[in-house]
Amino acid sequence: MTRVTVITGGAGGMGQATAKVVGRDHAVVLADVRQDRLDDAIVACKAAGIEATAVDCDVTDRDAVDALLETAAGLGTITAVIHTAGVSPSMGDAPYVVTTNAIGTVHVNEAFLGAGAEGSAIVNVASMAAHMLPDELIPTAKFPLALQDLDAFTAELLAACEIVPEEARSGIAYAVSKSFVKWYSSSQAERFTAKGIRIVSVSPGSIETEMGLLEADAGAGAMVADAAVPRWGKPEEMAELLAFCAGDKAGYLTGTDILNDGGVIASIRERARLGSG
Template structure:
């Protein structure tokens, strides 16, 4: 029996690209909140000779996520989860962005933790944006509430974005929510390891996908041409990294974030240092 890999946001650019790689030697379970895109992704994989079980799932709903994993477990032992489901600042208000990215990550990971067997791994997609926030505005005191009081966690996380003007709050919510993804993927590594599970996050830079292009004229997307690698990353480049992190070849990798941003953050830090020296 082949092992199973679950890909959330499996109809999106990075999710589908990852499915093309992992589907070569795993049973695939794709989930997405949009049925039309999910059907199209399933058809695209079939054209490549890959078979996937498509599951409509809303990651912000814990019961929906539990049903997803029950389906996956019924197909075989769960080897990995690639959690790409998420939304960008242009796709909704601050509460929607926070709920999808932060609460969605919590739900997927906690259900995975309770169900997956020894040796399984989960890869969470964070973002370069989380590396840009000044530490003093990251609501780190709210993060642990995710494990004890979800309502208070969400209220505190959303309220933390109130420091920004209305038009900037979705962007701040995005960066804060992805900061939580990084924190969770690091802080829970020891707990996961007790069950012999691995947990990793990857922070992509600006990626040439439908969602990524929504930010082309704003935020991180506007920086692409001005930094170390003056181009967008590709979904395939991200997928190769996700697949490696989830594989047995990365068996020593856990509790960390991998920044895959074409050198944007490195360039920003070095330019800031040089500017400070000049001034």
Template sequence: MPTVSVITGGAGGMGLATAKVVGRDHAVVLCDVRQDRLDAASAALNDLAISAAVINSDVTDRDAVAELFGMAGAIGPITSVIHTAGVSPSMGDADYVMRTNAIGTLNVNEVFYDTAGEGSVIVNVASMAAHLLPEELIPARQFPLALTDEHAFLAAMAAVCDPIPQQARSGFAYAVSKAFVRWYSSSQAERFNGRGLRVVSVSPGSIDTDMGRLEAEAGAGALVADAAVPRWGKPEEMADLLAFCASAKAGYLTGTDILNDGGVVASMKERARLAAGNA
């Protein structure tokens, strides 16, 4: 029976690129909400002789996520989950962004925690946006609500986002939702370790995918131009990192976030420091 790697958002740019790496050693189960993209991803993997099952599933629905894991587990033991499913600010309003990125992450991780066998790992995709958001704007004290009362959590996040001007609200919600992904992947590491599980997050910068390019006109393009590595990241560069984090080679890695952004955050922080010193 083959070992299985589940990749949410598996029909997207980073998800499919990761499947091409992980699929060398595992049976791959791709989850996405768009069947046409799933079919295309499956065909692309089949051309590479990679075994892939595709499941149309919405990560914001806990029951659907449980069904996804049940179907994947029937293929073989799930040893890794790479959670790339998410949306960008250009794809919806603040509530949609928060629900997809934060609640989607919560659902996938909690079902993983309940069902995964010892030694398994989940790798969550956060964002450099979470690193750029000032600490005082991150409502971390309210993040634990997600574990006990989803409705109260979403109401608290809405209260944080509502004062932001309409044109910037989705972007702010995106940064907060990805800060939640980082928080969850760190704060829950000890709990996961109690079941012999690892949980890690990775924060990409501007990656050359369909979703990444949606943000090119919303500021990401300028950030890339000023980065230490002045170009868009490649999906394959993220895929190799995600696959490593999910592998046995990274068996000591848990409870942390890896920023892979071409130096954007480091550059911006240093420029801010210099500017403050010259003020």
């Protein structure tokens, strides 16, 4: 039996690094929205001894996601989806960030819920930003709309971003959308377990990828120097964690988020405690 792992955002630094880990014993399908970047990723994987299949897929398009999983199923049994596709605040406005990060997550996860084999797993990439936004700014009560009315859900998330001026809304949209990814990966665990599927999210800190470095001069980049581990994370470090979460050795792991941020959040919280004393 051929075991297949699908990696969305597969042309990105984290996606490629993960492909080189899971590709050791799985067939790999790399999905991304840009064919030119996918072509380069396939070449890079081949150079590392990994054979991968490329699929041009926009995760904000449910039909495209369904077609992606259909292609993957044609190669064997889909045992894991590692959903790294997403955008940072520097890559677009608030609607673009919310649609890509939140709606994309809904499409990929709901499609996999219907297509995944028993014993399979999906790992969603959230963010340390999901651990930073105060609870009162996260529209958690509106998150269930994602399973009922995507238009209303999108409108509520964008409304939550209106607490700041328009030029700052993409940053809030990022934190809110990644908070949703974290919430979904926990709140929907029983639904997935009923199908024999595990669901987990991982929250990276500042990772040294092309997308991550776009935020080098923003808040996320500035936090690196003050982290418990004062450096950027490496894509390979994230890849090993993502691959573990998706693999058989993590068979008891579901419905939770793993923060892998070099200690940024721990440092922030401890300094806040000391500062209030």
